[in-house]
Amino acid sequence: MSRHPSVKWAQRSDNLFITVQLPDAQDVKLKIEPEGKFFFSATSGVDKIPYEVELDLLDKVIVEESKASTGSRSIQYIVKKAENKWWSRLIKQTGKPPVFLTVDWDKWIDEDEEFTSKGAPEAEMGDMGFDFPNLNLGGGGFDGPAPEMDDDDEDDTEDENAEEAPSAEKEVASASGEADTKKT
Numbered sequence: 001m002s003r004h005p006s007v008k009w010a011q012r013s014d015n016l017f018i019t020v021q022l023p024d025a026q027d028v029k030l031k032i033e034p035e036g037k038f039f040f041s042a043t044s045g046v047d048k049i050p051y052e053v054e055l056d057l058l059d060k061v062i063v064e065e066s067k068a069s070t071g072s073r074s075i076q077y078i079v080k081k082a083e084n085k086w087w088s089r090l091i092k093q094t095g096k097p098p099v100f101l102t103v104d105w106d107k108w109i110d111e112d113e114e115f116t117s118k119g120a121p122e123a124e125m126g127d128m129g130f131d132f133p134n135l136n137l138g139g140g141g142f143d144g145p146a147p148e149m150d151d152d153d154e155d156d157t158e159d160e161n162a163e164e165a166p167s168a169e170k171e172v173a174s175a176s177g178e179a180d181t182k183k184t
Helices: 153-164
Strands: 006-011 015-021 025-032 037-044 049-056 061-070 074-081 101-103 169-173 179-183
Touching: 015 037, 025 061, 025 074, 037 074
Parallel strands: 006 101
Antiparallel strands: 006 015, 015 074, 025 037, 037 049, 061 074, 169 179
16 A cells, blocks of 8 residues: 655646655656546655655646655645636645645745736745845834933832742642641
8 A cells, every 4th residue: 555745836817836745755657637637656765665646636737737846755736727816725625624634834825915016926936036125124214213221220110120039938848738838
């Protein structure tokens, strides 16, 4: 019996990104059918343990325009959708997805964030499309007056230390049920 490798997915309106996480995969076989059948098999490890994944994708795909890339730790697929539309899920199966299938949050973007102001799709594989000036990471772009700083920290520290000092005694119940007072 074959095992299931971990599978991650993300999408754009025109593509699916499917990543099969299987280190040192050998004898990789992939079959994608136009009606949305996705089949992956490979072996891994010294013992050549077999792994398989078979998914019924939600809708039709274009096999000829789909691509695959094999790395040392994973196999990545870009599957072209037959229709440019967002899918509500990856597979036809409703309810809870299989445990080996998860969202690839590294590639995921929301439907309303797909296009930049230029109208081009954001991040493809490897290019996350960050717009650093607009990330608002602090350090620049401060509006308003600078906050006043209190240079007299000496008095504040003493007051804080006095308030924070906990009681040095605690009541601890003994084995007989009586309360003993111990210093900590």
